[in-house]
Amino acid sequence: MAKIILAINAGSSSVKVSVYSYSSVSDEPKQLAEIQIAGLTAPPATLKYDRGDEHIKDKKIDGIQGPEDAFEEILKHLTSDSGLTELQHADDIEFACHRIVHGADYREPTRIDNDTYHHLELLSDLAPLHNAGALDIVKAVHKKVPKCTNVAFFDSMFHQTIPEATYTYAIDQVKAKKNKLRKYGFHGISYAYISRAVSSFLSKPPSQVNLIALHLGSGASACAIKGGESLDTTMGLTPLSGLPGATRSGDIDPSLIFHYTHDAGKLSSSSTKELHITTAEQLLNKESGWKAITGTTDFGEISSKAEQGDAACKLAFDLFVDRLVGYIGSYFVKLDGNVDALVFAGGMGEKGVQLRKAVVNKVKCLGFALDDGKNGSPDDDAVASVSLGKGEKAVLVCQTDEQSEMARECVTLADKLRRL
Numbered sequence: 001m002a003k004i005i006l007a008i009n010a011g012s013s014s015v016k017v018s019v020y021s022y023s024s025v026s027d028e029p030k031q032l033a034e035i036q037i038a039g040l041t042a043p044p045a046t047l048k049y050d051r052g053d054e055h056i057k058d059k060k061i062d063g064i065q066g067p068e069d070a071f072e073e074i075l076k077h078l079t080s081d082s083g084l085t086e087l088q089h090a091d092d093i094e095f096a097c098h099r100i101v102h103g104a105d106y107r108e109p110t111r112i113d114n115d116t117y118h119h120l121e122l123l124s125d126l127a128p129l130h131n132a133g134a135l136d137i138v139k140a141v142h143k144k145v146p147k148c149t150n151v152a153f154f155d156s157m158f159h160q161t162i163p164e165a166t167y168t169y170a171i172d173q174v175k176a177k178k179n180k181l182r183k184y185g186f187h188g189i190s191y192a193y194i195s196r197a198v199s200s201f202l203s204k205p206p207s208q209v210n211l212i213a214l215h216l217g218s219g220a221s222a223c224a225i226k227g228g229e230s231l232d233t234t235m236g237l238t239p240l241s242g243l244p245g246a247t248r249s250g251d252i253d254p255s256l257i258f259h260y261t262h263d264a265g266k267l268s269s270s271s272t273k274e275l276h277i278t279t280a281e282q283l284l285n286k287e288s289g290w291k292a293i294t295g296t297t298d299f300g301e302i303s304s305k306a307e308q309g310d311a312a313c314k315l316a317f318d319l320f321v322d323r324l325v326g327y328i329g330s331y332f333v334k335l336d337g338n339v340d341a342l343v344f345a346g347g348m349g350e351k352g353v354q355l356r357k358a359v360v361n362k363v364k365c366l367g368f369a370l371d372d373g374k375n376g377s378p379d380d381d382a383v384a385s386v387s388l389g390k391g392e393k394a395v396l397v398c399q400t401d402e403q404s405e406m407a408r409e410c411v412t413l414a415d416k417l418r419r420l
């Protein structure tokens with residue numbers, strides 16, 4: 001009988017869940033449905049639901065308080081859809097795969113039992129604004145689907161191959177090791193998907209493919225991928241560093257926080273019993289980025305207003321292009337100029353026509369060039385080329401899919417995860 005996997009992606013502003021079935025561990029999981037609640041930080045949230053090729057629902061939804069609420073609403077929708085015959089009762093779910101942003105030194109997908117749960121809770125201090133929401137969903141699954149096996153997939157896992165000189169911060173090494181202060185890197189589930197999908201598109205094994213990959217969503221990062229493995233990435237100890245995001249500052253001079261507010265080190269009003277965040281973390285993570293410069297977190301809106309001459313939007317747009325081309329240049333050198341493709345992914349990477357144009361224009365000197373026609377409407381496949389011709393290095397758009405990456409890995413590991 002077919003077994004059901006739920007793959008749950010708790011992002012900073014959305015909860016996305018895909019439903020898969022599989023019969024044996026040698027199967028590719030088959031996607032049955034995809035549902036998401038987005039806009040959690042800018043209510044009212046929106047719910048989108050697709051089953052197979054059918055678009056079932058797209059509506060605004062009130063009263064969603066956070067990720068746990070969003071998940072319960074999603075589960076209710078899935079189990080009450082009579083068209084989704086494979087999932088009529090929550091107990092039909094064998095595995096729930098959870099995207100956990102910070103896994104510190106976890107090196108592989110891990111079954112979540114009581115001990116792992118508490119260990120992950122302790123890690124929340126390293127990613128105070130990310131892990132807590134995902135753990136709330138783990139709790140909700142435990143309550144609503146007690147028979148299913150919860151498995152943690154870590155965003156940080158893909159970056160274990162980053163060399164020591166790259167992941168080390170130039171601070172006291174005893175304190176650094178004791179407190180686990182180093183670059184971890186995130187969006188790794190997405191980069192694993194991108195590396196595999198692009199290698200298959202280029203008809204080469206991942207071990208022979210070098211990429212500069214850009215995951216540009218509410219949180220944005222870049223990654224240098226060498227032979228299918230992470231060589232460097234822009235996020236660090238937490239997802240705050242590197243590129244700016246919807247509400248995140250990205251890299252700043254660390255001294256800036258002492259000039260920003262005298263209360264920077266005090267606990268912020270968002271702190272709760274489980275969550276300890278300072279005013280500085282609150283400001284730089286939640287009240288910076290596009291929201292601070294333009295008043296909106298929607299980069300689509302920022303891009304069109306920038307074109308119409310809105311000064312704040314133009315500043316945000318140009319600032320992002322500036323940071324992006326800086327990292328592309330740096331990673332091009334780190335990869336010795338052997339780059340098979342520059343890959344755009346994530347909401348802004350996939351939909352940001354103007355953004356891709358501005359970035360690729362600036363990195364022409366590295367051998368990248370865009371086909372304006374293809375860039376305006378890329379093919380709807382997992383990977384589409386938007387580059388000019390065969391002479392130039394490839395520029396690709398990848399519709400990254402963290403849920404499918406987790407489900408695929410879960411099927412491969414199913415026997416081991418069940419036995420543990």
Ligand SMILES: Nc1ncnc2c1ncn2[C@@H]1O[C@H](COP(=O)(O)OP(=O)(O)O)[C@@H](O)[C@H]1O
Nearest residue numbers: 011217218219297298299300346347348351352
């Ligand atoms: N047409 C567009 N052009 C550029 N960016 C867009 C466009 N439409 C949506 N976006 C951006 O995509 C982001 C969402 O990306 P996504 O990867 O789904 O985010 P998340 O981090 O929540 O997973 C939105 O915050 C928005 O800024």
Ligand SMILES: CC(=O)OP(=O)(O)O
Nearest residue numbers: 011012186218219239
């Ligand atoms: C790691 C991270 O920033 O994730 P998201 O983009 O979902 O916020």
Ligand SMILES: [Mg+2]
Nearest residue numbers: 011012217218
């Ligand atoms: Mg995301």
